[in-house]
Amino acid sequence: MERGIVAVTGGASGIGLAIAKAAAAEGWHVAVADRDREAIAAVRELFPDATRFAVLDVTDEGAVEGWIAGLAAAGRLAGLVTAAGIAADVPVLDTSAEQFRRILEVNVTGTFLCARAAARWMKDTGGGSIVTIASVAGLRGSKGRAAYGSSKAAVINLTQVLAVDLARWGIRANAICPGPIETPLVARVHTPATRAHWIAHVPQRRYARPDEVAGAALFLIDPAQSSFVTGVALPVDGGFAGAGLTALDA
């Protein structure tokens, strides 16, 4: 079957960028959306000429609907990857209601709006695959993640509901739960102490490169590889989520 369009939010940086590049390299027709105009301009040359780019805020319902409708008019929307997200590492007692609401608005409502818009088109065109980018912070209570962890737990449950509600139309939905990945977001949020803490708790004792998440996303997008996989929250985390006591390093 001819490769359709794979739309990637947050596609101008970090994990979203790595997934978008890998999808283009696999022959998918990639559409990158990001709210950061300058970041989009900086990555354009990394993609084939036919790649579509959009400046988009995923919390803007009308803009999201318009973006997805434009893609669906151009071809078959085969996949959506929702990598747009924001984070904070703030003790719960210092977390303002405003910050809590903002993180949920981008990470949860933004994911919902994009997934709903995509599914409305996918349901009439033979199905598709929705891949949300959650986090191990949505699987475990981690320090300073009151807002962020809550948002990612919500993304995981939202993804499970999408899998249930949309299965009848051949639409699959799966979440990827990255552990620590070297991206601009992590460079902003992780202090040296936070980095040391992570490395002590990840059995592989390292952060990953963004392209190490891309393979999992490509697997979940491609029905030839994952047609019976839906409703899954897949950690890509160097062993963090599965770990109890970790072995002492030699």
Ligand SMILES: NC(=O)c1ccc[n+]([C@@H]2O[C@H](COP(=O)([O-])OP(=O)(O)OC[C@H]3O[C@@H](n4cnc5c(N)ncnc54)[C@H](O)[C@@H]3O)[C@@H](O)[C@H]2O)c1
């Ligand atoms: N880096 C990690 O260690 C890590 C771990 C777990 C989960 N994640 C998740 O992966 C996703 C990508 O993170 P990253 O580390 O690549 O960050 P990043 O900051 O490098 O990239 C995120 C991109 O999302 C865009 N974005 C933010 N808000 C947006 C909005 N409202 N509308 C459209 N675009 C918006 C940003 O402009 C940016 O280009 C996020 O959802 C993040 O929570 C990251």
